[in-house]
Amino acid sequence: MVKEFFYPKTIAVIGATADPKKFGNAVTVNLLENDQLESEIFPINPKSTEILGLKSYSSILEVDKEVDLAILLVPSKAVSLVVDQCIEKLVKRIIIVSAGFGEINEEGKKIEQEMTNKAHEKGIRIIGPNCVGIMNVDLGMNASFVLTPPKGNVSIVTQSGSFGAACLYDMKWQGLGFSKFANLGNMADINLTDVLEFFKEDENSKVVCIYLENVVDGRKFYETMKEVSKTKPTIILKGGRTAYGASAAASHTGSIATDYSSLKAAIKQSGATLCESMSDYVAAIKAFSFLPLPDGNRVGILTNSGGSAVLFSDYAEEYGLELADFSKGFKEKIAPYIIPLVKKVNPLDLIAGANGETYYQVTKAMLEDPNIDIVVPCAVIPTFLGMTLDEHYSGVIRAWNETVRKKPIIPIFLSGELLEKTKELAEKEQAPVFMSPREAAFAVKVLIDRMKKLQK
Amino acid sequence: MVKEFFYPKTIAVIGATADPKKFGNAVTVNLLENDQLESEIFPINPKSTEILGLKSYSSILEVDKEVDLAILLVPSKAVSLVVDQCIEKLVKRIIIVSAGFGEINEEGKKIEQEMTNKAHEKGIRIIGPNCVGIMNVDLGMNASFVLTPPKGNVSIVTQSGSFGAACLYDMKWQGLGFSKFANLGNMADINLTDVLEFFKEDENSKVVCIYLENVVDGRKFYETMKEVSKTKPTIILKGGRTAYGASAAASHTGSIATDYSSLKAAIKQSGATLCESMSDYVAAIKAFSFLPLPDGNRVGILTNSGGSAVLFSDYAEEYGLELADFSKGFKEKIAPYIIPLVKKVNPLDLIAGANGETYYQVTKAMLEDPNIDIVVPCAVIPTFLGMTLDEHYSGVIRAWNETVRKKPIIPIFLSGELLEKTKELAEKEQAPVFMSPREAAFAVKVLIDRMKKLQK
Numbered sequence: 001m002v003k004e005f006f007y008p009k010t011i012a013v014i015g016a017t018a019d020p021k022k023f024g025n026a027v028t029v030n031l032l033e034n035d036q037l038e039s040e041i042f043p044i045n046p047k048s049t050e051i052l053g054l055k056s057y058s059s060i061l062e063v064d065k066e067v068d069l070a071i072l073l074v075p076s077k078a079v080s081l082v083v084d085q086c087i088e089k090l091v092k093r094i095i096i097v098s099a100g101f102g103e104i105n106e107e108g109k110k111i112e113q114e115m116t117n118k119a120h121e122k123g124i125r126i127i128g129p130n131c132v133g134i135m136n137v138d139l140g141m142n143a144s145f146v147l148t149p150p151k152g153n154v155s156i157v158t159q160s161g162s163f164g165a166a167c168l169y170d171m172k173w174q175g176l177g178f179s180k181f182a183n184l185g186n187m188a189d190i191n192l193t194d195v196l197e198f199f200k201e202d203e204n205s206k207v208v209c210i211y212l213e214n215v216v217d218g219r220k221f222y223e224t225m226k227e228v229s230k231t232k233p234t235i236i237l238k239g240g241r242t243a244y245g246a247s248a249a250a251s252h253t254g255s256i257a258t259d260y261s262s263l264k265a266a267i268k269q270s271g272a273t274l275c276e277s278m279s280d281y282v283a284a285i286k287a288f289s290f291l292p293l294p295d296g297n298r299v300g301i302l303t304n305s306g307g308s309a310v311l312f313s314d315y316a317e318e319y320g321l322e323l324a325d326f327s328k329g330f331k332e333k334i335a336p337y338i339i340p341l342v343k344k345v346n347p348l349d350l351i352a353g354a355n356g357e358t359y360y361q362v363t364k365a366m367l368e369d370p371n372i373d374i375v376v377p378c379a380v381i382p383t384f385l386g387m388t389l390d391e392h393y394s395g396v397i398r399a400w401n402e403t404v405r406k407k408p409i410i411p412i413f414l415s416g417e418l419l420e421k422t423k424e425l426a427e428k429e430q431a432p433v434f435m436s437p438r439e440a441a442f443a444v445k446v447l448i449d450r451m452k453k454l455q456k
Numbered sequence: 457m458v459k460e461f462f463y464p465k466t467i468a469v470i471g472a473t474a475d476p477k478k479f480g481n482a483v484t485v486n487l488l489e490n491d492q493l494e495s496e497i498f499p500i501n502p503k504s505t506e507i508l509g510l511k512s513y514s515s516i517l518e519v520d521k522e523v524d525l526a527i528l529l530v531p532s533k534a535v536s537l538v539v540d541q542c543i544e545k546l547v548k549r550i551i552i553v554s555a556g557f558g559e560i561n562e563e564g565k566k567i568e569q570e571m572t573n574k575a576h577e578k579g580i581r582i583i584g585p586n587c588v589g590i591m592n593v594d595l596g597m598n599a600s601f602v603l604t605p606p607k608g609n610v611s612i613v614t615q616s617g618s619f620g621a622a623c624l625y626d627m628k629w630q631g632l633g634f635s636k637f638a639n640l641g642n643m644a645d646i647n648l649t650d651v652l653e654f655f656k657e658d659e660n661s662k663v664v665c666i667y668l669e670n671v672v673d674g675r676k677f678y679e680t681m682k683e684v685s686k687t688k689p690t691i692i693l694k695g696g697r698t699a700y701g702a703s704a705a706a707s708h709t710g711s712i713a714t715d716y717s718s719l720k721a722a723i724k725q726s727g728a729t730l731c732e733s734m735s736d737y738v739a740a741i742k743a744f745s746f747l748p749l750p751d752g753n754r755v756g757i758l759t760n761s762g763g764s765a766v767l768f769s770d771y772a773e774e775y776g777l778e779l780a781d782f783s784k785g786f787k788e789k790i791a792p793y794i795i796p797l798v799k800k801v802n803p804l805d806l807i808a809g810a811n812g813e814t815y816y817q818v819t820k821a822m823l824e825d826p827n828i829d830i831v832v833p834c835a836v837i838p839t840f841l842g843m844t845l846d847e848h849y850s851g852v853i854r855a856w857n858e859t860v861r862k863k864p865i866i867p868i869f870l871s872g873e874l875l876e877k878t879k880e881l882a883e884k885e886q887a888p889v890f891m892s893p894r895e896a897a898f899a900v901k902v903l904i905d906r907m908k909k910l911q912k
Contacts, residue, residue: 026840160763162836166870173872245770307616314701380618384482414622416629
């Protein structure tokens with residue numbers, strides 16, 4: 001049902017324009033500029049005959065082919081009429097980007113409900129109004145006015161378009177790629193649960209993320225979330241947890257924010273991963289997108305920065321993680337690679353002089369050790385002793401690759417702009433970097449939580 | 457007493473070398489490569505006669521001038537002997553970078569105590585051992601083996617060298633500059649309290665930051681912290697808050713971590729700002745380094761991203777902040793600049809089409825409004841409607857400058873790599889950018905807390 005939105009053979013952009021100062025331009029350009037997209041695009045604009053090199057139509061009724069998806073970017077006053085035309089044309093799916101409905105007042109709510117009802121009579125479904133659009137990155141389809149992210153295994157459904165965009169930008173910056181993106185806006189018709197049902201079946205959606213402010217049918221949402229999280233990590237961030245937040249949400253998507261305490265309990269019971277900040281959200285997505293689940297909960301830490309490992313250890317305890325005890329065999333194994341000053345305790349503080357080779361050897365020893373389930377290589381990137389900016393990370397990844405990425409690694413690299421080279425390598429290797437001890441500890445926690453859930 | 461470390465006319469680097477694979481090279485290069493530094497440098501190395509273009513000496517005893525500061529980078533076994541030579545030479549201050557003392561075992565603790573006692577007899581003071589060194593960025597003096605940060609008004613004393621370095625790198629990346637940096641390592645002699653006393657008197661240290669794991673004399677530390685925070689914002693992050701963290705700290709600087717619950721109470725009572733994560737720490741530093749204190753606690757929010765403002769509002773409530781009510785006059789004032797769809801409530805959601813001019817006008821109206829004390833301009837950087845990547849931030853800064861930066865602004869810009877242009881402008885304008893709703897809310901909270909403290 002939702003799938004049809006993501007695989008259209010023909011797409012009409014109603015309100016398409018060559019004027020770069022209009023949203024109708026942004027969506028058209030996003031659709032056209034990806035060479036991979038095979039869908040046929042029909043720009044619709046009563047004032048043009050040609051837009052961005054394509055023939056344009058004065059109305060959708062003039063298009064002589066079937067239209068699978070119509071995207072509406074017309075002024076709010078014109079939306080009802082255009083929806084009527086879409087229904088007459090029997091387009092299969094409609095996305096209403098235009099704002100000015102249920103988020104404004106009761107009158108707007110009534111109008112969006114009427115449009116939905118009329119569409120339903122013909123089996124037509126609607127996303128929006130008041131949204132930025134959707135993407136199927138697998139196909140190179142960006143039917144939205146925000147930037148196209150790189151390809152990957154993460155799919156996101158979000159009530160907030162701009163927050164969804166912010167996530168795309170942040171995740172792109174952190175090397176994460178996407179499969180599907182859906183911003184639902186006012187959810188006059190298609191809601192979170194509908195999209196989750198699609199993500200559940202969609203093969204390329206390996207990690208499912210949700211940003212929500214309110215839930216329409218709590219019971220059904222809960223059941224679906226429970227089903228999805230059986231096979232796919234499902235990560236949730238809720239806006240409007242407090243009275244201030246809920247009041248802001250009300251003017252945002254015209255919805256009354258769902259009570260947080262009961263939702264929180266439901267999310268936990270469903271087996272999904274609940275986050276309470278954007279950094280936790282992105283940390284969890286990174287963990288699930290890049291890493292295998294551990295077989296146990298014992299964490300081994302190596303570091304060139306005592307203080308950073310101390311901070312990680314604090315969060316580790318607060319999140320209920322367990323630090324591994326180093327065995328005699330492990331201590332013997334690493335002895336040749338570390339200087340005598342290093343105490344063989346966990347966290348293993350290799351001191352500032354440790355180089356990429358030390359990181360490689362120690363990470364590998366930890367990854368091969370039967371008493372360690374998760375390896376946390378922590379570093380402040382050195383700018384001395386002739387070391388290169390990415391040799392520590394490179395050593396870690398080499399060890400990880402040689403052990404066929406069987407155990408999760410959570411590399412913490414704390415270095416502001418010095419991180420650039422490391423991030424490049426991470427992107428190339430499709431491996432994660434965590435940029436604070438706290439987010440790293442949270443990532444370990446969510447992996448262990450999921451492992452325990454699946455063991456049940 | 458500590459001041460002498462930071463203003464040496466002559467500096468001996470014992471263990472200086474041209475070999476880039478040694479710490480003695482990193483420190484010498486850091487001292488030499490800053491043209492601003494006027495201190496005379498004496499490289500000391502028994503195996504050389506010339507190092508990096510400077511005459512070098514086989515021992516400090518051969519230097520024919522008075523030595524104000526000696527920095528030791530010799531193997532741990534040689535440290536005692538070299539300290540004896542420094543005492544014989546009557547150098548004024550000693551920094552022992554070399555590790556392998558109290559952090560290793562009781563024997564090491566004994567040795568570092570003996571060196572300290574002998575030095576004290578001649579009025580000589582020691583920083584270290586097991587540290588990365590110190591900096592006085594005002595003078596261009598980097599007597600450490602980590603990178604030199606830009607100049608600014610932040611001074612930091614840290615027990616962890618690498619964590620201190622990580623903070624420098626992160627703050628540099630966020631546009632923050634430094635005045636003094638001191639890493640104390642094992643604190644065999646000079647401790648946190650001593651450095652705080654110096655920062656208290658030091659004019660360029662406008663914001664004081666501490667990273668600590670243990671406190672030597674709790675009472676004195678408390679009294680000093682209380683004194684410092686009367687005139688300067690004092691920001692504290694404690695490593696080793698938990699049993700895991702404390703155990704990691706023990707092997708890090710050879711110290712037993714101070715019990716957190718009593719320290720926490722003391723810090724709060726002292727009026728200092730307590731942080732429990734690196735991101736909160738940097739957020740607080742940014743707030744105090746860039747911003748004036750507010751006159752009241754009423755927050756006004758403008759945004760092009762509903763979801764982001766919803767998230768900020770959640771943290772605002774959790775941190776006990778107050779959202780301002782918009783007056784009739786304010787609503788009339790902004791009416792010409794916003795589209796009719798925009799509901800005139802706080803947070804003010806300007807919707808995706810808002811441009812730099814809208815941000816300028818609305819931010820300015822908020823800054824001029826007597827019912828708003830703190831302005832939070834929030835944006836997901838748009839990539840559509842022909843808007844430039846920094847026009848929103850630029851509008852905010854223009855409004856802030858025109859109102860002579862009288863009220864604090866907390867700009868939240870969520871945009872991954874799209875943030876580059878904004879960050880450049882922020883650096884140029886010496887203005888902050890916050891990169892998550894949570895850190896922004898924390899920044900507002902610490903400003904309000906300090907305002908209330910000073911009002912008492």
